[in-house]
Amino acid sequence: SCGGSESADKGDQAPAQGFKVASHNAEIEGNPYRVVYENQLLEAIEGYKADGIVSEFASFTSNNDSAVESQQVEQTINDGYDLIMINPIAATGLDPVIAKAKEAGITYINADCVYNSNDIINVTVDQEAWARINVEWAVETLGSGSKIVLFNGIDGNSASELRKAVYHEVCDKNNVEIVKEFAHGWDDTQAQQQMAQIISSGVKFDGIVNQEGANGIMNAIEEAKIPYPGCITSSEEVRWIRKAAAINEKELVMPFIIVENPPGIGATALAVGLNLLQGHKLDDSKLAEWNNIKYTPSWIMTYDNMGEKLDSIKDLPDSTSVSSYMSLDEARAAYFVD
Amino acid sequence: MFKMHGITKRFDAVVALNEASFEVEPGEIRALLGSNGSGKSTLVKVLSGLVNPNAGKIEFDDMPVQIHNAQDSRKLGIAVAYQDLSLIQSMSVMDNIVLGMEPKGALGIINRKQAYVQAKEILARLKIDCRPEDLVQNLAPSLQSMIEVAKAISQKPRLLLLDEVTASLHHDEVDILFETLKELKKEGAAIVIVTHRMEEIFKICDNCTILKGGETVARGKMSEMDLNEIVYHMTGKRPDADARGVCSDQNENMDQGEPVLEVKNLVLLPKVKDISVTGHKGEIIGIGGLEGQGQSEFIRTLLGAHKPSSGEIIYKGVSEKFKSPAQAIKKEMGFVSGDRNKEAVFPIRSVAENIFAGKTTKGRMFGYLGPKEINRFAKETVEEFNIKVGSLKHPANSLSGGNQQKLVVGRWIALAPKLLLLDDPTKGVDINSRREIHKILKKCTEEGMTVMISSSDNAELLEIADRIYIFYEGRVSAMLAGENRTEEKLVAAMMGLTSCEGGAEISG
């Protein structure tokens, strides 16, 4: 893990006045997931600032323009930030910039969406594992020979494509037919429209495998007053959790699974980065391909543990997602040798 | 030498040309005549490649030719000066003149020096007072027309077509043009002139071809024709005995009653420098002068389209400062522009809507206005003013030019304004339609309307106006009334010679 070792010596002198941290984000606007990512990052930063660990924090978004993205990262390199965190547009496209950061001796952490480079540290949610939990549950619930409707995120997007591959693989293996496949862009409006089209196309399906956008899908189903699907998967928006619980309040009418894809991964990555700056050494055994620290989802809600999970989020407003992140010490305990 | 026959062109329902034929020889100047909408421009455009005929044959030097586009036409040695110009406003005079046949050097790079010389030469030949590098958009309309001609002539054409180019030219410019045409004729070019100004035809043309309703109805030598005969072929009617009579007797009560309009020392720089004019009830006030002496600006200022720098406008006894035409029109003014395409007609809206346009403003903005009301009003107007329309529902651009103009005049007269302003309303309108418009105006004044009409046509002014103000360089150089309304005095005043008696009347 090259990124870590290089900044190690530098970190020992710096903490007195705190580190300068820059966060880059491909997009925030239009993506509720990234909004929570950003908010939790800010929340964590407040704490680190109070403790004097971080002295300066700046946040940038490139609105999915890779030219702007690499310009902003390079500007922060030139401006002497100690830690650069990025949730990138794509798994590639920043090699030139990473080379510069490395030359400048800056700690460069890539969060959330994996970036394919051995010169940096990745801290990501294991998308394949996430997708597998979802789809394997769905296949098990519906049984072999059943039919599903599949919703992807954005065709051409890394995370979306990773998940899509797993969905197809598992479905094929278990003889489950994908009767319709759409990409709703993680957007409830589009999801609602597409679901309406699917319903009116009269196609028969047993269940829905989906990622976010579940509220839009349910809107279409309720508007058309068709029976609830045999199963539905989605991620951890609080509004959806409550909706799913409400539907199944009296008895199980619609099997569902909610698997966390915690946006707090950003703040966790920040904790990893700060540990590196403080001179701690990563546990190489925890690293997957591309120096990837993979977070495997553990917050999983189904009908069986519905009450308990609902209880644990009763203070959260509808508009957020279930999400947590690691503190500095938790991260050190989890991923570092010392 | 140049022959076309059996040319037919239909625009949807309108038959613009119906088996028309036409021919012209090298060394000949031929007039192409016909009333508005008879198909002259269409015929010219068939030759220039702008119109694709439905049927017909064209022969050049006894060889059949096909003209698919403007390039083909140019290659055959045809050059056209269009009625509505073909200049690019945002480009320089030089670029315009050489456009499409730029002198080129290596790698397709334009030889600017040669182009400059070429432009300079043709400008000098036509005595056009501008520099090759001036932008066309900054030039006066008459200069632009001359440049349109220059552009055509500089192609050294074998066949030169001039479509109503003299309509916006000054006398002296027309003279220069005719001189040049005579030279070209000697050099063996064939020249075709389209115009509504009859005196010009007799001055310069050798022969003429007359179109009526898209058909060629007559051709002959100018020396063997007279005006009556031409008008007969154009209209199918012998000119009425009263053609001149209607308008000739003067309105006796013009000085009675208080003035409807009193303009005192109006200034709108740079064009209008100091103008005072009075108009009485039931009077036709003419405004004359060379083009571009401030007439248009003056009329538009009265209407509130421009804000005067100083001076006073007293209208119906009240000193008014209109901020927009909307305000003036609310107070019962009306305005007819001669520039149909730009300022008067709504080409793709229906005839009915066009007629109703002035009336849409009378009433609450969000009040009810249904098609029944529009159609009833339009129907009455069409009948009253004898406008030839296929259907009230057809778009206005399906009418011929003259009828479009009658439509615009009708639009206003039907509203019975107290003061009707007309800016060169009969430009490019054929004799017959023109007379009808005059009749209408005359009738309106009898009912108490005041009419103020500017015109580039002296004969028209002398014929219909009770009093004529002549503008020169933004001032009134003379006011002619009664006996004084003679051609000589008018022309003298147009040249700025104010020493005649007419001038004295202003101060009086």
Added chain:
Amino acid sequence: MVNNNKLKQFVRDNQIGMALIISAALFTVNIAINPASLNANTFGSIIALTLLLSFASAGQTMIMITGGIDLSVGAVMSMAAIFTANTMAGQEGMMPLVLVQVIPMALIVGLINGVGVVKLKLPAMVITMCVSNVVTRLQYVYTQGLPTGTTSKFFTQTLQHRFFGFIPAMSLYAVVIFIAVLYLLNRSRFGQQLFLTGNNKNAAYLAGIRKDTVEILAYVIGSLLAGVAGIIGAGYMNFVICQSLDSYTMMSIVAVVVGGTLLIGGKGSYLGTAAGALLIIVLGNCLSVLNSSDSVRSIIMGGVLILLLALYNKEKPIRQ
């Protein structure tokens, strides 16, 4: 030959009819490919989505008749939707409060657009695009990017409910909006002035029409209609995030253009727009029947659009 000409004439002069015919044809193809899709839900969802799109396109129709274009429709709708969901927050009886926020917002946006286009003479496409960006950014500053509350149950019911299983309750709103827009365009002085101004601004001015006022009003009313469409959109989806209705900008333009309104202004109709909206929704529905990837669907969509445009919005040739 004659028949051929008549057909051409019909195609050109009956945009509404053609849009309906093509919609019907597409729908037939749809059913032929997939007979299962002939059901009440199909009609219900097609009608509902068509109505929503035609609400969103009402203002666009007016603006395009003046020869302008409004790229801020989607942003205004999203902003209005956010106000709606945020204010209602699941409670009943908040509609007046929603209107108190949405109307001034839409007025201001419309006014900036209108003044920018008419008085400052900026190209409509560019000024409305920039305004749209700013409105979008304001949504984020206002909500901090998070999804906002929920619309009231009753309001959502008035939109989602289906009479007889296929007539969406939204049709009740449609009655009001259609009557209002049709009155404005076809039965009022304003409408008449709008068409004339769109066709020839100079002539309109000299005929005493207050063309600037008329044109600015078009932008303002257009923006207000977008605001209303946003409120309805929020109710239909019952909760909202930033930019959720943005896609309606482009969809509205396509609906208006396919409905026969000329891009250069002066000609157009709201019924045409509604037919255009239907055509687009049916096309989307038809594509969803095809079992292909999104990319292939996207390519087909583009191809069909080009064909429709070649049919409807062809400019006149220079050589006649």
Added chain:
Amino acid sequence: MDRVDQKMIERFESFRRAPAFTGFVLFSLVLLLNIGLQGPQNFFTASNFGLLLEKNTPLILVTMAQAMLMLLGMIDISIGVQLSLVNVIAIMLPQELGVPWPVAWALGILAVMAIAAINGFFVAYMRIPSLLSSFAMIYIVKGINVIIMSKPQGTVPEVVWRTYSKEIGGMIPITFVIVLIIFLFWIYLKKTDYMKHVYAVGGNERNAYASGINPARVKMKAFLIAGFITGIAGLCLTAMSASGNPLMGEAYGLKSIAACILGGIALSGGWGTMSCALFGSGFLVLIQSSVYYLFKQLYVLIPGFQVTTYWQNLVSDSIILLGLVATIFTAQTQRAAFKNGIKKQLKGGERLGE
């Protein structure tokens, strides 16, 4: 002395009348702002210029391509997805089919020119308004992009992206040379009759036709030229990001149009030069960077100042809106200059007459 002054004044007057004046004023203002916020010592460095150019050459070039079309009164909002098309071809051909990358890159340019030609065909020969036609093209090209490359991936040889961000002799960025070459190409074009025809068709299509010009062919050529420049821009984007992403460029469509307008090119055609495109895109680039430095200053100046990035976006989009509004003031001085010109001409006429 006086004559020199006179000449200077005349030069300035004629510059005020030139299309690029608007863009120049806006660009200068935001340039000053940027220098002020960044500090001259940081701004005037080779590496800063290198950075700005390297990252924004795709935008600059795409704006130039858009300008070429806009001079004819056309726009292409699909120009953004065309950028991505070059990108996916340049990456996927070597990766999947083993095509040598120079060949693949050339094919990328050709592919975009083909797309431009198709769009041009619809606009020039089928006479579909360019806004609508290119809108439909977005769907088509986007679909193709994702079919060619399903997700972001791939790399370009390191030597390529290393070279791309190099400065010749430590001073002149490679990207500057690229932009310069395209600009020289434009200067050459401007001297040809073709460019005159472009202005003529942009100014008034019917009149250009009547003058023996074939507007459809002129438009078609413009699409090909724009396609070529877009192709180069796509390669720059590829070299800059050193990888492929099928969704990368879409925003460039509308952005390049805004840049052209801000630079002073008339959407209606016939008015503008390539300098306008440079100033306009420069304006957008510097806004981006100014807002970056503005907020950096705020973080330093105001302790505890912490806002979300929403504010940065709001500020930059608001400045762009203001910039747009500001173009009318420059247009006003331009109009005044025109009037002066007319008056002079009238006076000149008088002198001749005497």
